Amino acid sequence: MLSSLALEPRSVGELAAPYAMSFAAAAKHVKVLEGAGLIDREIRGRTHICRLAAGPLAEADAFLAPYRRFWADRLDALEAALIEDDAQGDAK
Structure with missing residues (x-):
């Protein structure tokens, strides 16, 4: 997920797409990465946009x-x- 975010900001759904995981599982991964300070998340309506925090x-x-x-x-x-x-x- 981090390598994907190094290219451009992505939604949680876009981050989950290449992997065999549910949206809920991807959202949990995003929360862990956010908690570690590795990503920033912006909420736009129902869409959560993630950016790499380098x-x-x-x-x-x-x-x-x-x-x-x-x-x-x-x-x-x-x-x-x-x-x-x-x-x-x-x-x-």
Whole structure:
């Protein structure tokens, strides 16, 4: 839902459409996202229009940034170990 909202504001029904979920289930998801501060919701008559609130996502990105290098290095080491293991297996 968040990736969809990154493109443009959408109604709850539009957010639910790509998923196998009821409107009520989508509305519950929207409430959770709103409670987490990840979306803003505007009520226009019976339609609820949701917009992405990028601030909290930017904060999470800033918090996680230092760990990217750590995990990239670890995954590179794992890849090298797997390649070496495959090469040794082929040599036998």
